[in-house]
Amino acid sequence: MIRPESLPEVLPEVLHGGLIAHRHAGFWRGVLIEGPSGAGKSDLALRALDAGFRLVADDRVVAFTSGGRLWGKAHETLAGLLEIRGLGVTPTPALAFCEIALLIRCVATPEAVERLPDPQSATILGVSIPVFDLWPREPAALAKVGRMLQSLGVPS
Numbered sequence: 001m002i003r004p005e006s007l008p009e010v011l012p013e014v015l016h017g018g019l020i021a022h023r024h025a026g027f028w029r030g031v032l033i034e035g036p037s038g039a040g041k042s043d044l045a046l047r048a049l050d051a052g053f054r055l056v057a058d059d060r061v062v063a064f065t066s067g068g069r070l071w072g073k074a075h076e077t078l079a080g081l082l083e084i085r086g087l088g089v090t091p092t093p094a095l096a097f098c099e100i101a102l103l104i105r106c107v108a109t110p111e112a113v114e115r116l117p118d119p120q121s122a123t124i125l126g127v128s129i130p131v132f133d134l135w136p137r138e139p140a141a142l143a144k145v146g147r148m149l150q151s152l153g154v155p156s
Contacts, residue, residue, distance in 0.1 A: 001055045012064040013125055015140040017084055019056040019072045022149060023100040028098035029137075029152075030056060030072055031145060032063075032129075033136075035106025040136035044085050044106070046148040047142045058082045063100065063124055073097035100124075103131045104145065110135045
């Protein structure tokens with residue numbers, strides 16, 4: 001079992017984005033949410049929390065590798081905090097860390113999402129993870145995140 005005390009295999013990298021996690025078969029599988037400021041990252045995370053996901057990090061994700069896998073945790077100054085536009089920064093129960101299973105790239109318009117995209121991946125700290133584009137403001141956005149996880153073998 002990987003413990004947060006374990007030394008990372010490479011130096012951590014701070015990513016601009018959020019990290020939410022879904023529990024399956026005793027393990028937390030993380031969804032890294034990236035996009036420009038105001039794209040809807042925290043809004044998507046908030047809806048996911050209401051649907052049973054857990055917060056790991058909002059705004060800054062410290063990514064590191066261990067055991068050849070990619071992991072993420074909150075930046076220490078932001079741990080347990082979630083920005084909710086119109087309300088402010090609020091304390092929110094959060095996991096200490098989780099494996100990052102996929103990356104969601106928030107796009108500005110629904111037209112920016114390809115109808116039938118070819119599989120994409122991104123390499124972060126030498127680890128390749130699947131990537132999906134998503135317009136986070138659409139009503140089905142959270143259902144799509146669940147289906148993306150299912151495509152990786154993680155039931156939602």
